[in-house]
Structures are given as C-alpha cells and as structure tokens.
Amino acid sequence: MTAPTSPYTTMFEGFRAELDEHYDRRERVIKASRDLTSASKRLIFALQRTRSLARPLPSSVTKAAEPHHGATGAAHDALALELSNSLRAHRYAWQVSPGLQEFVEAATFGHYLRHQTLMSFDEVQKLWTETGEQGQGGEGMLQYSDYVLGVFDLTGEMMRWAVLMVAVWGSAPSRDADEGAPEGLRDVLRDMRDMRAALEALDVPRGTPLASEIGKKTDVMKQSVEKVENATYGLVVRGRERPEGWMPDSGGSAEGRMEVDSY
Amino acid sequence: MTAPTSPYTTMFEGFRAELDEHYDRRERVIKASRDLTSASKRLIFALQRTRSLARPLPSSVTKAAEPHHGATGAAHDALALELSNSLRAHRYAWQVSPGLQEFVEAATFGHYLRHQTLMSFDEVQKLWTETGEQGQGGEGMLQYSDYVLGVFDLTGEMMRWAVLMVAVWGSAPSRDADEGAPEGLRDVLRDMRDMRAALEALDVPRGTPLASEIGKKTDVMKQSVEKVENATYGLVVRGRERPEGWMPDSGGSAEGRMEVDSY
Amino acid sequence: MIDRGIFEDLQARVDEDAEVRDEIRVIVDTLEKKEKIAQSILAKAHSTPLSQLSSQVLEPAKGAIQQTMASVDDLSAVASAHPYYKWNNMWQRQVQDLVFHILLFGWLGGSIQDGSQPRPGYLLTIDEIGGILKVPVNEKQKDTFHIAIEEYLHALISLLDELARLARNSVTLGDYRRPTHIAQFIKDIHAGFQILNLKNDSLRRRSDGIKYRVKEVEDVVYDLSLRNLIPRDDPTSGQ
Amino acid sequence: MIDRGIFEDLQARVDEDAEVRDEIRVIVDTLEKKEKIAQSILAKAHSTPLSQLSSQVLEPAKGAIQQTMASVDDLSAVASAHPYYKWNNMWQRQVQDLVFHILLFGWLGGSIQDGSQPRPGYLLTIDEIGGILKVPVNEKQKDTFHIAIEEYLHALISLLDELARLARNSVTLGDYRRPTHIAQFIKDIHAGFQILNLKNDSLRRRSDGIKYRVKEVEDVVYDLSLRNLIPRDDPTSGQ
Amino acid sequence: MIDRGIFEDLQARVDEDAEVRDEIRVIVDTLEKKEKIAQSILAKAHSTPLSQLSSQVLEPAKGAIQQTMASVDDLSAVASAHPYYKWNNMWQRQVQDLVFHILLFGWLGGSIQDGSQPRPGYLLTIDEIGGILKVPVNEKQKDTFHIAIEEYLHALISLLDELARLARNSVTLGDYRRPTHIAQFIKDIHAGFQILNLKNDSLRRRSDGIKYRVKEVEDVVYDLSLRNLIPRDDPTSGQ
Amino acid sequence: MIDRGIFEDLQARVDEDAEVRDEIRVIVDTLEKKEKIAQSILAKAHSTPLSQLSSQVLEPAKGAIQQTMASVDDLSAVASAHPYYKWNNMWQRQVQDLVFHILLFGWLGGSIQDGSQPRPGYLLTIDEIGGILKVPVNEKQKDTFHIAIEEYLHALISLLDELARLARNSVTLGDYRRPTHIAQFIKDIHAGFQILNLKNDSLRRRSDGIKYRVKEVEDVVYDLSLRNLIPRDDPTSGQ
Amino acid sequence: MIDRGIFEDLQARVDEDAEVRDEIRVIVDTLEKKEKIAQSILAKAHSTPLSQLSSQVLEPAKGAIQQTMASVDDLSAVASAHPYYKWNNMWQRQVQDLVFHILLFGWLGGSIQDGSQPRPGYLLTIDEIGGILKVPVNEKQKDTFHIAIEEYLHALISLLDELARLARNSVTLGDYRRPTHIAQFIKDIHAGFQILNLKNDSLRRRSDGIKYRVKEVEDVVYDLSLRNLIPRDDPTSGQ
Amino acid sequence: MIDRGIFEDLQARVDEDAEVRDEIRVIVDTLEKKEKIAQSILAKAHSTPLSQLSSQVLEPAKGAIQQTMASVDDLSAVASAHPYYKWNNMWQRQVQDLVFHILLFGWLGGSIQDGSQPRPGYLLTIDEIGGILKVPVNEKQKDTFHIAIEEYLHALISLLDELARLARNSVTLGDYRRPTHIAQFIKDIHAGFQILNLKNDSLRRRSDGIKYRVKEVEDVVYDLSLRNLIPRDDPTSGQ
Numbered sequence A, B: 001m002t003a004p005t006s007p008y009t010t011m012f013e014g015f016r017a018e019l020d021e022h023y024d025r026r027e028r029v030i031k032a033s034r035d036l037t038s039a040s041k042r043l044i045f046a047l048q049r050t051r052s053l054a055r056p057l058p059s060s061v062t063k064a065a066e067p068h069h070g071a072t073g074a075a076h077d078a079l080a081l082e083l084s085n086s087l088r089a090h091r092y093a094w095q096v097s098p099g100l101q102e103f104v105e106a107a108t109f110g111h112y113l114r115h116q117t118l119m120s121f122d123e124v125q126k127l128w129t130e131t132g133e134q135g136q137g138g139e140g141m142l143q144y145s146d147y148v149l150g151v152f153d154l155t156g157e158m159m160r161w162a163v164l165m166v167a168v169w170g171s172a173p174s175r176d177a178d179e180g181a182p183e184g185l186r187d188v189l190r191d192m193r194d195m196r197a198a199l200e201a202l203d204v205p206r207g208t209p210l211a212s213e214i215g216k217k218t219d220v221m222k223q224s225v226e227k228v229e230n231a232t233y234g235l236v237v238r239g240r241e242r243p244e245g246w247m248p249d250s251g252g253s254a255e256g257r258m259e260v261d262s263y
Numbered sequence C, D, E, F, G, H: 001m002i003d004r005g006i007f008e009d010l011q012a013r014v015d016e017d018a019e020v021r022d023e024i025r026v027i028v029d030t031l032e033k034k035e036k037i038a039q040s041i042l043a044k045a046h047s048t049p050l051s052q053l054s055s056q057v058l059e060p061a062k063g064a065i066q067q068t069m070a071s072v073d074d075l076s077a078v079a080s081a082h083p084y085y086k087w088n089n090m091w092q093r094q095v096q097d098l099v100f101h102i103l104l105f106g107w108l109g110g111s112i113q114d115g116s117q118p119r120p121g122y123l124l125t126i127d128e129i130g131g132i133l134k135v136p137v138n139e140k141q142k143d144t145f146h147i148a149i150e151e152y153l154h155a156l157i158s159l160l161d162e163l164a165r166l167a168r169n170s171v172t173l174g175d176y177r178r179p180t181h182i183a184q185f186i187k188d189i190h191a192g193f194q195i196l197n198l199k200n201d202s203l204r205r206r207s208d209g210i211k212y213r214v215k216e217v218e219d220v221v222y223d224l225s226l227r228n229l230i231p232r233d234d235p236t237s238g239q
Ligand SMILES: [Mn+2]
Pocket: A044, A105, A153, A156, A157
C-alpha cells in the first residue's frame, strides 16, 4: 500500500523536477569547484619553483604548469556550462567561491612573478573568461569578493617565494653568483607592505559575509608581511658584517678574516 | 630562472606520481560517495510513501524508487573501481563512510518495511556487492561500523514512518478503513525499543572513532523511540474515549453522543 | 609596484553594495510593518465564527494585503536591478510571511480581485501568487526579482501549521465542519511533500514536521467522529 | 522482530577490534622505548667531533637501531594480519621517528650491514629503509604492513630539521666543512619537495617549513664564507 | 621615564570594582534566598483548589514577598551609587524573578496593600510594581537603580508560561472556568507583543515563544469545549 | 651536575599513576559492562504490565545489580588506597548510573535484601544506597571511596527523567494509576531542589531541567483527568 | 483588559534605543574611516628613514589625527547624553585604535600642538591624550563620555606590539640606535604591567603577551650588540 | 514522603565548600602579591652585570622570597585540613611560580640560609625547595599540603625558558662566559626529560618545548664561537 495520491500531485511533481535539477546542479558545481581548487593549487606549486622576478617564466615552470592549465580549463568549462546565466552564477556563488579564490591566487601569483605588478580585478576576470578550453565563457561568475579574498591568500604565496629568495640569494652572495640575483628582490617587501596597507584600508561594512571572510584572513596576511620583514632584517644584520670592499666572488681575503676577528 | 634540479629529482618525481594518484583517487571517491548519499536519500524518501508493513512494497513505491537504484548502482561501480583492493578500501574508508552509512539506512529501511525484521550486516554487505550495475564488486568495502551507524539513523526513518502511521491509521479509525490498517503497527514500537536496547548495550571502547560517532547519534536515536512512544500514548489515551461497542465504520450512534456528553 | 587604482576600484564596488543593502533594508522594513497589520487581522480567524469571517477578517485583510503591494513593487524594482541571489536573503523571511498570509487569506475564501467568487479551502498556486503580487515566479533564466519555489513551499508549511491550529479553534467556535476539510487538505499537501527529494536544509526540517500537523487534525476529526459531531452531509467526513 | 544475533555478531566484531588495538599498543610502546635509546645516542652527534663520531655515536646507534628491529618484526606480523589503513595511525609517529633516526644514522655515515663502506651525506632511499627493516615500502596492492611514502617524507623533513641544527653545532665544534655539505643537501631535498603537489595536511605544513631550514644553513655558510673559513679544497664550497 | 602612577591608578580601579562586585553579590544572594521562599509558596497554586487559594497560597505569599523588600531597598541603595548599566547584569535575573512572582501573586488575586480588594486575573502595571517595591521604573534620564521595562516584560512572559501550565492543572483540579480566562489573557498579551518590532535579543526570542503558550491554552479550551465542560455563563466559551 | 634522581623519581611516579589508572580502568570497564545488563533489564519496565513486573523485570534486575557489587567492592578497595579527588572523575559516570538504576529498581518496588517487603514509589535514601553497595556515603573527613551526595543527586535527576517517560508508557500499558504517583513524586523532588542554591555546575544545569519533567507528567495527569480515567481512590486525581 | 500603553511605551523605548544606536553607529563609522587614514600613514614609519620621518609620516599623520577629532567631538556629545556603560562597547575598539595611533604618533616624536618640541620615545599620558581629544579621562563618578583607563592600556599594549616590529624594521632602514631605545621602553612598560593583579579578562590576556615583545627586542639588541653595531654613545648598548 | 534532609545536607555541603574556597583564595591572593615583588627583583638579572648581581638582585630577592614564606605557611595549614586533590588547582600556578623563582635565585648563586656559600649554576633539588619552604615534597601517602614533583618540574621548565633568555642578554651585557654554562645546563636537563614517558598532559607539552630552548642557546654559542668570543679557558667552548 502506498500514500494516497492527492489533487496536488501534479503541482508537487513540478516542484520536484525543479528542486532535483537545482540540487543536482549544485552537486556538479561543487565537484567542478573542487577540481578548480585542486588544479589551481598545483599551478601555484609549479610557480613557486620560479627563481626570477619581472621576467617571463622559465620554460621549465611553464612546462610543469601546462597540465594544470588544462585541468583549470576543464573545470572552467564545466562551471561555465552550469552557471550560464547571471541568476545561476549568483545562486551557486557560495559553492563555487573556494575554487574561484584559488584561481585568483594562482593567476595573480603568476602575474606578479612575470611583471612584479598586482593583476587587477578586470584582468583576472578577463583571464577567467578566456580560461576555457572551448572558447570564452563564465562572464560575471567571478565576483570582486572572490578577487579580494584570493589576493589575501596571494600574500601567503608571495611570502613563501620571498623568504626562499632571501635565503638562497641574500645570505649567500658568494654562491650561485653566476645565476644572477633577481633585481628588485627587496622591492617585494615594499609591494607586500603596499598590499597590506591597501587591504587594511578596505572599508567593508560590518556584518557582511565578505567582512567576516576578510576577518579570518587578515591576521595571516599580516603575519606573511612580517615574515618577509624578518627575513629582510636578517639579511641586513648579517650583511653588515661584510668587510669594506669584500666581494662575493673574491672568496674573501686575509684582511677579511682579520676584520672579522677584530669585531 | 627556475629552482635548480637536484640529484633527488627522479626520486621525488616518483613520489609525486604516487601522491597525485592518491589525491586524485581520493577526490573521485569523495565525489562517488556524495552521489551514493544523494541517491540513497532519495530512495528513503520514496520508501517513506509506503503505507503497509511486512508486505511487498507497492508498485508505486518500487516504480518511484527505480531511478535511485540506478544512481546507487552507478555510485557503487565507481567506488568498486577505485577501491578494488582491501588496502584502498581502508585507505579511503573515512571518505566513503557517509555514503555507505546512507546506503545502509536505505537498505535496512526498505527491508524493514517489507519484512518487519532488521536486515543483518551480512545481508547488507551482500546487497552492497550486488548493487553494482556491472556484476558484483565492492567486497570488504562496507565496514561493520558503517552498518552500526546506518542502523542508528534507521531509527529516525522508522520514527518518521511510524508517527505518520499512528496519525492516519490510529486516530481516525472511521476513515480510509477500506484500505486496511497494517497489522502489527504497534509492534513497530516494540521493535524500536528492542533496537534501542541493543544499540545502548553495544560496548564500544572509549576513545575510538566509532565510539565518538555513536555518541553523536545516540541521543537522536533515543528521541526517535520516545517520539513513537508519545504517539502511541496519544493513541491509547484517545482510544479510551471510544464508547463500549463503538465501531469505526458504524459512524457512531446516538448513544455514543450521549456517552460523550456524560463524561 | 602595486597599482592603487585597483583598490580604489574595489572600494567603489564595496561602497556600491553597501548602498544597495541600505536601499533594500528600508523597503523590507516597511514591508514588514505592513505585513504585521495583515497578520494581526488574519489572526482573528481563530476566534471569528464563519458567519462573520468575511466582514471581520477577509475584508480588512484584503485591504491590508493590498497595502503591502506597494512595498513589493518597490522591492521588485530595486531588487531586479541587482543579482537576485546576491541579496535575496534580505527579504526571504518577509516575502515568505507575505505569501503565507495571502495563502491563508485565499484558503479562508478571500479574493484580491473584486468580483471573483470566494473559494474556501482553495490553495492559491505559485503562479496565482505571482499574479496577485505582479512579480514573476520560479524564474530560471532572467536575473530578476521573483518568488522562488522554496519560498512558496515555506509559506505553504506555515499555512499547514496555522490550519492545524484553526481546526481545534473551529471546534471551540462550534464549527464541526471545517476540521474535516482541513484534515483532508493537510493530508493532500503532505502527500505532495512526500514526493519531494529535499536536502538537509531548513525546508527539509520544517517539512519533517508536517506529519505532526496531520496527526493533530486527524485527532480532531477522530474526536468529532467519536461524538458523532461531524455533519452527515459532508462528503469528506469519511462516514 | 529484531534478531538479537545481529547485535551479538556486532559486539563480537567490536571486541575483536579492541583486542587488536591492545595487541598493537603493547608492541608500539616497546618500539617507542627502544627508539628513545637510539634517539639519545644520536643526539650526541651535535657535540661529538667528527673524529670520534664513529666510536661515540655510530657504533652504539647501530646497536640501538638493531634492537628496534625485533619490535618492527612484531609490529609487521601483527599489523599484516589486519587492514593496514584501519590501524596505521597507531604506529605512524613511532615509525616516522624510527625512519628519521635511520636516515640520520645513514647520513652521518653509519651502516647497518657489516662490511658495507660508510657514505657520509648519503640519503637512504625508501627501498633501502625497507630493506633494513625487512618490510615492504609504498605497497599499493597487498594489504600488508609497510612503510608509506608519507612516512618516509615526514622522516626526511625531520632529518632536515636536525641537519640545520647540526650545521651550527659543527661550527661550534670547529668543523667548517660539514655546513656546506649540509647546505647543499638541504637545498637538494628542498628542490625535490617543490615538485610535489601536497594537499593541506600535516605533510604540507611541515614541508612549508623547509625554506627556513634552507635559510638557516645558507646563513651559516655565509658566515663562514665571509670569514674565509670554508676549506678551499671543498668542491661544494662555491668558491 | 614611564609614569608608574598609571599602573597604580589602574590597580586601584580594579580593586574598587572588585569591592563593588562583592557588595552587590552579597545583597543579591540574600534577595535570591528570600525569593525562593516566595516561589515555593506560589508553586502550590497548581495544586490548590480555588476555595483554599487565599489561605494556602496568597496569605503566605504576601508575607514572603514583603520579606524580599528589605533586600530590594539594600540593592537600590548600593546600585544607585554606581553606573546602572555597568552592574545591572548582576541582579537582572533575580529582579525579573521577583517581579514575575509579584505579577503571579497579583494575577491570582493577591494584594500587598491591606484592604485593597482582590482582582483575580488582573495584571499589575509596571508603575504598580514600582510602587510596591518602592523603586523607580522605566527610568530613562537619571542613572539610578530602577525596574527596567525589559525586566517587566521578561517577568510578564514568565507569567504567561506559568499560566499556561496553570490552565491544565486547573482542569485536573476540576476548575473548568479558569482555563478560558487564562486563554483570553494570554491571547491579549500575545496581541500586544506581536505588534512590536523588537531587536534581536533575548526578549525577542522569548516573546517569539508566546505563540506556543497560546496554542497550549487553546488546546485546553478545545478539550473542554469538545466535552461541553465549559460553564455556560462564560462569555468566551465559544458555545 | 644535574641530579638524575629527579627524573627517575618522576618516571616512577608517572608509571605508578599509569598503573593506578589502568587498575581502576579495568574495574570501571567491568562495572560498566555489568551495569549495561542491569540497564537493559530495567528498560523493560516501559513495556511490561504491572502484573509481570516482578518476574520480568525486578527479579532479573536484582540479580544483575548484585552482579555489579563485586566490581563496586573492587573499586572501593583500589580507590580507597589513593586520594579520592585525584581519581574520582574516572568512575563518576558509572557510579551515578549504578545509583540511578538502583533507585529505579527500588522505586519500582524491587528490594535487594531478601524478605524485605516491596514498596513501590519509594525513594531509597543515600544511606540505604550506601548500605546496599556496602560503601560509605557523603564522606567529608576521611579520604576514602564513597558515594558523594552530588552523585546521588545526579542519579536522582536521572530517575525523574526516566519516570516522566514511564508515566506515558504506563498509560500505554493500561495502567492509569501510576502516572499520578509519578506526578506527585516528581513534584516533591522538584520542590526539594528548588530550595537549593547550587553553584553554576552540571548539577545546577540538570536540576533546572526538572521543571520540564513536572510539566510532562502534569500533562499526562491532565489527559487522564479530562477523560475521567484516574481511578477514584486516588487522592490526587483532582475529582 | 491589558494596558496597551505598556507595549506602546516599550516600542517607543525600543525605537529610541534604535535611534541612539544608529546615531552612534554613523559617528563611529566616520571615526573609523578617518582612523584608517591615520593608520595607513603611520604604517609608513616602518619603511621611512628617520631623516624623512617628519615630512613623510609625522606631518601627514598630524593632519589625519586632527581630522578624527571632529568625530570624537560628535561621539562625546552624543554619548554623554546616554548612560556610558550601556553603549560603550560600540566605540571601544575604535577609540582604542585612535589612542594607540596617537600614542605611536607621539612616541615617534610627533606633536599635535604647534610649537611644542618633539620628544621621540615619549609616552603620552592618559591625561595628555584626554587633553588632545578634549574629553575627560578615567572618569569614575560622572556618567559621561570619557577615555577609560582600560582603553588607554589596551592602546599601550598595541603600541608595544608595533614598536617590537619597528625595532626590526629600523635595522633594515639602517638605524641601529632606535632598537635599544625601544627595548628599554618595552621593558619599562612590562615592569609596570607585571605588578598589576588584573582580573581574568582580555586586558590580562593581552598583557601576558608583553613578555614575547620583550624577548623580540632583546633579540634585536643581541644581534646588534654581537656585531658591535650599537652606537657607542648609547648607554644601554651593553659595552 | 521525600526526605528533606537530603537537600539540607547538600546545601550545607555546598556552603562549606564555598567557605573553603574563599579562605584559600585570600591566602593565594596574598601569596601572589608577594611573589610579584620577588619576580620584579629577579627580572633585573637580565640587565645587571655579574659584578653587581649580588647587591642589586640576589640580596633584595632573598628578602622578597622570605616574605612569601608566611603565606606558604598559611596555605599549608589551611590546605592540609582538606583533601589535597580537591583544591590544589587553586594554588598550582602560584606555587609553581614561587618554586621557579627560588630555583632561579639559587641558579644565580643566591642562598636563603645565611652563611652558606653561593653556587652559581646550581639546581636546587626538590627536597631543598621543601626545606626552604618548610613543607613536605612529593608526598605520596599522607593527604597533606606538599610540593608535588609535577610542580617542581613545571618550575624547572620555566627556569630553562628564563635561562635561554638570559644567555642572549648576557652577551648584550658583554658576558661571553655564561652562555656556554647555560647551554650545558639546558642540554643536561633536556637529556633528563627526553628519557621520560610522560602522559599527554601540560607537563608533556611544555617539556616538548625544551628542544627550542636548546636550539636558542646553541645559536648563541654558535655566534660566539664563530667570532672567537668564547673565553679560552672554557672547557665547553668547542675550540
Ligand atoms: Mn595558497
């Protein structure tokens, strides 16, 4: 025996069709968003191997990044297909946001390494629409809030890269010198401080979801800046022991040794 | 410029291949587990429309359930493919458990409605291996812990079903009488009490994950039993106002009316 | 080199959103105030005998509901200028309440359109609600203000809660006919909800409670049936 | 009708698991105690001049590590009788520590096999670790006890932490050659980790810290280089 | 260099606050103890037939309430010497309970002033409460101890909770008249609260619960009405 | 230089504590297992008619409770050899559960001592509990194992929870007399708790919940009373 | 029956509070915006060499701080019209931030009053802060807007956090003198806090963290001292 | 029916505990105040050259420590009248701090007993601490006030934290000898802790942190060693 049918069965069958479509689409969006997150994270890992700044990425990095670009493109196309109009794009914005934030993080990090400038929201949006493997798509999907939150995370990646740069290029002037230290390494600290100042100055109304997300990320961002400050501090303090006229590639001199002793 | 290659590159490339395979498989397992959860939930919704007990399911229910069986089978096959050996089955047990628990809930609920008995772990395991669309598979994937936790949730579905049964069959004896009240409706309460007693008596060592999951579900299970107790209590109290000799289908009598007045 | 313009652009977007928020807030507050008046009128249905229902409840309620429409117009106009799902949580509760009250009004036999004949026990469809409020419903393509299915369903559950209460109060008022109508209605709607596949959200939680509404009204019908109080001529009384 | 046998069967399974847990716990506790002895011996590497390293550290450490093998045998036997990933969290920390100490022992030039010649600065591979402990590694098909890649990588990170510390203490001991070896080794391993795609788990968090180890040893090499303290004959000194 | 006075001043202030806190605590504890006696006497209203209410409940309760007044005097004196909003959370619960019990006492027909005639079903106003306790009420300008309107309303909601319970217990005691009075009273108060736009605080949350009290007493009236148990002379019986 | 004895002494102490913990753990686990048997027997009280209560529930429960006593003896012996407050959190829950089940057993009319006559509805005092378990109670001076008054009160609150549930299930079993006894019992205990000034701990929180149990059983009595189902000889039936 | 005035009065009061809240909110939001400007200017102190500090940081910061004063005036006027402790949590964070930035401005050598000579390293007292902002401080009797001593101390702790960071960045800028001044300053403040018996609140928690700031600057002084980088004329250089 | 004595007894017990708590609180507060004076004197060790240590730090500290003893006497008297483990969490922090400061005082070369010769670098044993404070230590049988071994070890870890900081500050003060002594001392204690199998509590967590102290002092020794700043006569200088 089963529940009696009712005069409203047809109406509810209509509702069921709509709701099932909605829930199924949400599932697909969640899955594509996870794929986008995963591919973007791998892209960032590949980018971290760059040892230059404001120059085209070395071919080894671009080659390593290649498959992840493909995965990003596939995720983009899946999302563009599901979120093909503004209504849907906003309806599933919460589900797709983690993936988009990670995409922003990867895009802006790569851009920074190549140009030493912060990629703008419009540029990221444009890149996103061009990311698909099957032509353009996904317009209006990437919100400015995704951009802001991705830029917060970008500071973490900049910190990881910069601390390592300070380590291998700063403290050991006599080694690997032939590869050449990147110009403007210390400008990274200036850029990070500028970003910190700009992000802290953002005036987001209390009680909004964006404000609470920013609240969660602010401390980590500040710490990232301070980690680079500390690395730079170490560079300066140690650098002061370098004797007058001491050259990295000269291997030091007897006077150098004495100089040290007399400190 | 890029990070220098190292003598260990080959070794780490091997590690990367292994780890990427692991992470990718975990993603696929999570996705299939979500699909299994979703299909099982829809199966349960369809089963809730049953109005009989210990009889074959009515065709309207089996028909409504049909597509969800297909979805469950697809999820099963995806999981069986990924978790094809014992090592993998246990490695991703945490990720697949929510889906399997929901499968147990749906399987045991359907079984209870058909037979008014609790489906055993072995029976559920067997059903799981036969659930695939492409022959058997998935042996050893469904753990007894999944079974126990699914049975805890089963009490919630039994409660939903029983309270509605009490409502439509118990309190309104004069209506829909032609469809016939299920036999043994009040036995459901006995069965739920037996399940409560058995589940409470389970002695699981403190500090294990199973103990903590059980801890989270125990109160809800108890409340489900007590909700059915309360519904049955109402049935009894109200039933006591029925005049001697009053018959549901007689539509009452003049004396009945007077009887009420004299209360 | 960090371009300050990037952040100025972001700040401008944030400020723009803040303005939208304020604009919507004002409209929603007004809607809520008007809604409360409709609510307090409709609440009298529980203590008003059927004979006076039209004059005491339905007529005044009609006026009150019409008052809310200006706010719905305002809301629709402002909201349609922005992405629907970016802001809809700001008015969801109020719109659900309004739809609920229109459903109750309609179920009691009220009619917004002059001249249309009253149909007590009638469930206004989501399209009819949209027609009354002059807004689209269940919009899937255009990013415009509309009544979503979920909102209609929430309102419908509120209606069932209210009717279960009304069934008992009808008995207190001496009306032994209405409870059987209500019982059948609630069971019909319950059957409808049972074919939905809801996720673990607030709609699922609320729909889970409908079975208790079924139980409550069945109990009332049982009480009346036992005492032979159900009028014989009622085709749904189950005699 | 609820069949009591169902629950008796479940209880039997629960009890069986509890027994397995107890059995593993005892073995792991023993392993941990033996491990601590190896650890305390290897800790002396920080204060032992290179010339005495073999007699003061490596020889005693070799004995201590051999002592742990009986426990690894026991663990392997018991664990292989049950699903690996059901229980592996019980011994992960201890096995990682043991692998770390074998890696350190090997890096310092120690060798478990008699007669094999010492190779200071050598990184034992995961297969060699498996050979020493006589257990499989990176097992993907058979559900048996093994050393997982993640465990090896955790141990490797611990080795880098320890070597960064050793670089400074080497200077204190007057050994100006080892820091440059350590620096190159840590940078090489760091380059390896950089090609991994790690998820947000404990391995990711720990590997994130390797850059600070790189920095620490680079600073030591810089300090020595600045003072002309790096022996000229060292091919890795970058002169 | 640094002015030590800052820290001494802070310490003095911390110590001063601790003293105020202790002083208030002692008074509030005493008030609470006396309050509990009044509470336990008034609790008997649920099991005392109307005929014995005056002698068994109202008379003893009057004495108990009078006992609390000395503590209210003390509290008023101490609290008025400090900023009201800095400390008021220390006594809020106790003062609300006291006001609740005076409201219940008054509703049952009790009267603190000798000679005034009993008015069962009467709601004491906030001003009358202030008069009884000899403290200001709803003070908006002067920063002195007072009964805040929020406290009065919390007490009023507690009264509704108690009366809903009393309605059922009245039936058990064979009093079929009181439930209809209670039902009307609760519905009147409910209507008052419904028109309010409260902010989202504890008062809002508790006032949202009044609808359940309404339902409870409607159910009692339904039960009585269905069985023709409501005395005919009752104008609200709905017959 | 550093006295190694400190660390050896600490290790000895840590090991000693671990041993005590293990020893107590084993006893408490055994007690818990036995307790669960008593619990599952007593749970049948909800589905056993009064006529079969003695044979189906009380007799088997008596045996089960007697089985627990050996564990209580063991616990008392071991625990008394160590500071009570250092370890008592290890057995608190189990002892509270045991006391609760003995209270329930006694309330249902069971008696541990052979020959003593059953007194259904009787509350065993803490001293009687101590007598049954052969351990001191409410010990204030000697640092020995005992049943603390807080444990007794927690068990008492558990009893009230269980009895409120039993009141409804009694009606289902056709017993209309027990609910009124339960109602009176719960109200008496409630009155006792209300007079206490407990500090803000778990006992306070749980005792605050007794009022909901009172309401539950009052509702049952109301349902019976309304339908004239309370046996006439019952003095609390409200007739 | 029920006095509707109660609810009207409550609504009036709720509305009034809402107005006060809105009024304060607007002022505080404006204050916060201005504050953020001051903050972003002062943040440049970390990257500005001493020689340009006055023109690049202090001058612009002075203007920014002066801009905030109008908001403080507004806040003081509005807040003083209402009980201080009812609303003070609305502006606490902003006022603490403002005081912190004025303290930092003053410590860096800035001066609000024209003509007064700069005193780098100087801690503005709470009275001086009050003088600058033209509001009372540490008001204990009058219930008026003021800077509370707790707010000053929170700001002071924020200053220490900032100075610890500044000590390192000063070195990066080539200023080896400032770290020793900062070290002495932080240690002096730390000594002051240590003597306090604070109750267990946020001030206590934050003051517990000062010891980590002490350690940080001691490390900087150590690094400079070890390398003989501390200018000789500095009395705390440890030579 | 219900024995009221149960509740009176409970109330008496609750009140009694509150009194004990208050009594202990007062003593502990006094102890804490005296302790803070000792702490602030000993804090000067970080900025006082060795030559002035005795007059500037050790002499005044001795007096301050002696002042605390009266409070320890009081505490011992009161605490011994009650079960130790029921109340010991009330004074644990203060007693640990006191023991820590006595250990630091002793390590710096201070001596409470007149005439005994100073032994810088000496670690007072737990028995010596007990002798100084005139209380039992590591009491296992009698339930009396005592210094627990865990408290001593917590204090010891605090000493290591303080000495790691002192090592750097010694360099700042131009004392290049003390760091190597401290390094050896910390490494010895670390070796002691490493051999322990602690259970997973706060002592375990804090002892896990000792390795960072080891690293800190090794870094100082490295810095000095690299620059040839370690006095040649030092046997641990590693030259
Ligand atoms: Mn990232």
